[in-house]
Amino acid sequence: MTDSGPATEQLPVIARFEVRYRNYLAPDGSVNRQLPAFASDTGLLVALYRAMVLVRTFDLKAVALQRTGRLGTYAVSLGQEAASVGVASAMREEDVLLPSYRDNAALIWRGVGLDEILLFWGGDERGNHFSGPIQDFPFCIPVGSQAPHAAGVAYAFKLRKEPRVAVCLFGDGATSKGDVFEAMNFAGVHKLPVVFVVTNNQWAISVPLRLQTASETLAQKAIAAGFTGEQVDGNDVVAMRAAAEDAIDAARKGQGPRFIEAVTYRLGDHTTADDAARYRPADEVQARWKDEPIARLRSYLAGRNAWDKAKEEQLITECQTKIETAVERYLATGPRAPETMFDHLYAILPKAYAAQREDIKGGD
Amino acid sequence: MPQVTLVEAVNMALARAMEDDPSVVVLGEDVGINGGVFRATVGLQQRFGAQRVLDTPLAELLISGVCVGMATQGLRPVGEIQFMGFIYPCIDQLVNHASRLRNRTQGRLSCPMVLRVPHGGGIRAPEHHSESAEAMLAHIPGLRVVIPSSPERAYGLLLAAIRDPDPVVFLEPTRIYRTAKSEVEDNGEALPLDVAFVLREGRDVTLISWGAMVKETLGAAEALDAEGISAEVIDLATLKPYDEETLLGSVTKTGRCVVVHEAARTGGFGAEIAAFVAERGLTSLLAPIARVTGYDTVIPLPRLEQHYIPSVGRIVAAGRKACQFT
Numbered sequence: 001m002t003d004s005g006p007a008t009e010q011l012p013v014i015a016r017f018e019v020r021y022r023n024y025l026a027p028d029g030s031v032n033r034q035l036p037a038f039a040s041d042t043g044l045l046v047a048l049y050r051a052m053v054l055v056r057t058f059d060l061k062a063v064a065l066q067r068t069g070r071l072g073t074y075a076v077s078l079g080q081e082a083a084s085v086g087v088a089s090a091m092r093e094e095d096v097l098l099p100s101y102r103d104n105a106a107l108i109w110r111g112v113g114l115d116e117i118l119l120f121w122g123g124d125e126r127g128n129h130f131s132g133p134i135q136d137f138p139f140c141i142p143v144g145s146q147a148p149h150a151a152g153v154a155y156a157f158k159l160r161k162e163p164r165v166a167v168c169l170f171g172d173g174a175t176s177k178g179d180v181f182e183a184m185n186f187a188g189v190h191k192l193p194v195v196f197v198v199t200n201n202q203w204a205i206s207v208p209l210r211l212q213t214a215s216e217t218l219a220q221k222a223i224a225a226g227f228t229g230e231q232v233d234g235n236d237v238v239a240m241r242a243a244a245e246d247a248i249d250a251a252r253k254g255q256g257p258r259f260i261e262a263v264t265y266r267l268g269d270h271t272t273a274d275d276a277a278r279y280r281p282a283d284e285v286q287a288r289w290k291d292e293p294i295a296r297l298r299s300y301l302a303g304r305n306a307w308d309k310a311k312e313e314q315l316i317t318e319c320q321t322k323i324e325t326a327v328e329r330y331l332a333t334g335p336r337a338p339e340t341m342f343d344h345l346y347a348i349l350p351k352a353y354a355a356q357r358e359d360i361k362g363g364d
Numbered sequence: 365m366p367q368v369t370l371v372e373a374v375n376m377a378l379a380r381a382m383e384d385d386p387s388v389v390v391l392g393e394d395v396g397i398n399g400g401v402f403r404a405t406v407g408l409q410q411r412f413g414a415q416r417v418l419d420t421p422l423a424e425l426l427i428s429g430v431c432v433g434m435a436t437q438g439l440r441p442v443g444e445i446q447f448m449g450f451i452y453p454c455i456d457q458l459v460n461h462a463s464r465l466r467n468r469t470q471g472r473l474s475c476p477m478v479l480r481v482p483h484g485g486g487i488r489a490p491e492h493h494s495e496s497a498e499a500m501l502a503h504i505p506g507l508r509v510v511i512p513s514s515p516e517r518a519y520g521l522l523l524a525a526i527r528d529p530d531p532v533v534f535l536e537p538t539r540i541y542r543t544a545k546s547e548v549e550d551n552g553e554a555l556p557l558d559v560a561f562v563l564r565e566g567r568d569v570t571l572i573s574w575g576a577m578v579k580e581t582l583g584a585a586e587a588l589d590a591e592g593i594s595a596e597v598i599d600l601a602t603l604k605p606y607d608e609e610t611l612l613g614s615v616t617k618t619g620r621c622v623v624v625h626e627a628a629r630t631g632g633f634g635a636e637i638a639a640f641v642a643e644r645g646l647t648s649l650l651a652p653i654a655r656v657t658g659y660d661t662v663i664p665l666p667r668l669e670q671h672y673i674p675s676v677g678r679i680v681a682a683g684r685k686a687c688q689f690t
Contacts, residue, residue: 125467125468125469126470128468128469128472129469129470129471130472134472135436135437135473137436137473138468138469138473142456142460145456145457145460145461147429148425148426148429148430148433148457149429149432149433149436149461150433151429151430151433152429152430152431152432152433152434152435152436152437152441153433153434153436153437154433155430155434156434156437156438156439157437159389159415159416159439166433178423178425178453179425179426179429179456182421182425182426183426185421185423185426186420186421186423186426186430189421190418343471344466344469344470344471345466345505345506346506346530347466347474347529347530351558351605351608351609352605352607352608353605
């Protein structure tokens with residue numbers, strides 16, 4: 001026997017941590033626990049519902065455009081609309097959103113035009129010069145690399161004593177990247193007004209969560225950075241809105257960063273360039289349809305006589321009209337003049353590149 | 365006026381910028397109470413407080429990424445990377461974000477940040493400290509890459525970099541951090557970016573260099589002068605975008621061009637200069653363009669690094685050979 005002192009289990013415990021889980025609405029729309037105060041505002045719940053339906057309807061159209069060669073690669077939100085909508089709806093206009101590429105719903109909530117989103121995915125940078133809040137970030141495609149920006153934005157708020165919050169959205173794959181942890185760690189040190197939200201949709205393209213991490217939850221990753229991580233039913237928009245409201249409120253009050261894990265499921269392919277059937281059994285996907293967020297809120301609202309078939313039909317028509325108008329505007333937008341690729345490279349184009357700009361103007 | 369070293373001039377410029385503009389923020393590893401590993405930020409935290417001069421966690425990607433976020437909010441962050449060998453985790457942030465945020469958003473967001481990075485070898489530093497990765501950075505559209513070779517230019521160019529509305533990587537030649545000394549007036553006047561400096565006029569050959577190698581290049585010009593060869597010496601100073609007119613004007617006059625840099629030869633920035641001169645100045649060339657560079661090896665540890673860094677002798681030989689070419 002070695003003389004290494006007492007057995008490990010006899011050593012004193014110096015720290016314990018817990019992760020809480022938030023859910024209000026069950027998949028059938030029934031209520032599991034007392035609803036947050038805002039839920040008494042039926043108008044707000046209907047607005048959340050409408051936003052989720054709009055993005056789902058929009059996604060269908062976007063995929064149709066892509067399949068017919070009129071849009072580039074596109075990432076649908078199918079199944080995870082509640083996470084983006086719930087979080088965005090808890091933000092103030094003056095807060096700053098730092099979205100991932102699957103957060104169409106959050107951008108739309110914040111006022112970005114459907115035509116602008118199409119313009120971006122249709123291959124035109126002008127889509128990022130959008131009509132949402134002017135300081136919001138564009139979609140971030142290199143996974144998790146926007147997390148340090150969120151920390152920098154929040155540092156500026158804190159330095160200037162502005163009561164604003166940076167809200168950063170990313171997926172489960174991003175939690176494997178140093179970027180995300182480095183940002184969270186820094187935010188913890190400086191108690192920055194930033195909320196990190198991981199939309200845990202279980203799949204990073206073809207890699208399932210169990211190959212992404214051995215962590216029991218993603219929420220617990222915040223604990224190592226010194227702040228609270230909460231796991232939320234990401235298919236319950238009421239829970240998402242409530243968790244985001246709490247976290248954003250705390251951050252605004254100077255209580256430091258928070259982390260929210262929205263547990264949901266990517267019902268669609270990763271993007272239009274992906275075929276999830278290659279790596280994901282159809283019955284797994286089928287089984288997760290019962291949890292999806294839109295039917296859940298609809299059942300709840302219907303149970304309160306706040307929604308019915310006629311309203312649903314009217315909403316679909318409204319969405320389709322809005323989408324058709326956006327599509328027309330998008331398709332009518334011609335490409336920029338080629339030389340404009342130089343125009344926002346620097347504040348003022350350096351003399352050294354003026355000749356190249358002239359070259360491209362001349363064409364071939 | 366007192367004589368100051370190059371690193372002291374950097375410190376003066378930082379203090380001046382922070383004094384003049386409350387949006388200037390300095391961040392990096394050990395930049396606070398310790399004043400930076402090279403003492404470039406000494407005294408700044410005491411003077412401007414820990415909120416504006418902050419010690420970051422030990423994470424270079426974070427430093428560059430936080431600078432991007434701060435810059436979009438109208439701050440003027442000046443990040444410090446301790447040695448060039450540690451800049452590589454920042455490449456994603458520099459390439460994918462800092463340099464293209466303005467373009468991605470068509471001018472809605474911009475990124476007026478500076479990343480200060482000690483550059484080059486020759487100070488007997490440990491492994492992974494002595495890199496000269498300027499060519500890699502100069503390849504990135506939307507970025508500026510600046511490197512001073514004297515205390516005056518360190519002061520004036522750093523002020524310009526901090527005031528510039530776009531991201532600048534500001535390289536600082538460690539080998540001459542303390543050996544280069546001159547009078548620098550702390551008058552808050554910036555020097556122009558994108559402009560090369562003619563340090564010595566000459567008729568027979570143009571020697572182009574930047575950073576610490578300017579010292580050996582000037583030494584070579586002296587030696588060539590003793591042989592009756594009149595060398596013009598240009599400090600490129602801004603590598604991206606570089607001053608085409610000054611280079612072309614000089615080579616047109618001398619007909620000979622030697623580029624000197626410490627980094628490895630293949631794909632080094634000398635290749636860009638050589639290509640440019642060949643494209644635009646071929647008819648005035650009287651001799652092949654020559655490159656005097658580090659070898660295509662990893663920069664050796666201190667026991668051999670003096671054999672890697674181009675010597676005065678190698679530059680003189682190249683200049684002489686160009687002038688003897690028939």
